[in-house]
Amino acid sequence: MVFWKSLFSSSDTATASKPAPVQGELVDIPGANPAQNNSRIFFSLDRDIDLYELEELCDAVGWARRPLRKVKKAMQHSFLVVSMWQVRGARKQLIGFARATSDHAFNATIWDVVVHPDFQTQGLGKALMKYTIKKLRNEDISNITLFADPHVVDFYARLGFISDPEGIKGMFWYPN
């Protein structure tokens, strides 16, 4: 949590208006960073996220709880972990998350994309995905995939994701 330490450790009056250190990246989203309430949205690639805070975010969108031990392991072994934070004065809140598995060469698959309900319909999900795609492209990953629930297929399509391209089908195997 180097990013947050450097933002908040010096004094209680530290605010997000300081330049963001390397680990965090300020996002300017029209309407989402209202100057009047002194809030800012940041992205971070730091995977040392408080698992209880992440669980709270996932609870907020109604996801089934998962063992934190396994969540921790999954974070460690993801190729990319992106978190989205709202910073207001000295307060920070985890408001979005996405991660990707990858072979570090050809393919990446994006999992666990979530935006807190209070922050939806402001373009933040789109910004989170664009940031995630940009980071994967920076690593020269050419084939970015995901499995979309029916109600978010259109959301991903607007971002340029194609369903079943050339008839390729996403398939799942579950234990009996």
Next chain:
Amino acid sequence: MVFWKSLFSSSDTATASKPAPVQGELVDIPGANPAQNNSRIFFSLDRDIDLYELEELCDAVGWARRPLRKVKKAMQHSFLVVSMWQVRGARKQLIGFARATSDHAFNATIWDVVVHPDFQTQGLGKALMKYTIKKLRNEDISNITLFADPHVVDFYARLGFISDPEGIKGMFWYPN
């Protein structure tokens, strides 16, 4: 290549009828292991595969060539690499391959499943997939996914893979 070394290094008369060391696993497939020609089919999890031999296998099924540097990186960063070998006397041939990316906790995605055309329609693709699934299940991965070309959707369906379960769509993003 410890497995093959131990099979072949002692003398020219070493044969596959020796017990397989840990790295290789003998597969008994009806009709695929004819005793009369002294051939056996083995699976291996050793990821130190000759990349030229792998390229030859992929050439045989008409896949576009990929930079070996990236193939090597992808192998290193795959969660699981399964290779399938025919051993006849002192000769071995790579006849099948599959690999999976994973977060080591929840999800695995299987890529690059290939069986040499001379060895297809003998149940070896099915055996390769069952072995791959078994190894992923042994690691407590519950969500096994893949993206299937149209002509192999039925093959995977027979193995228990479900297309678009509950309307979940596989989606791809490609660079412009």
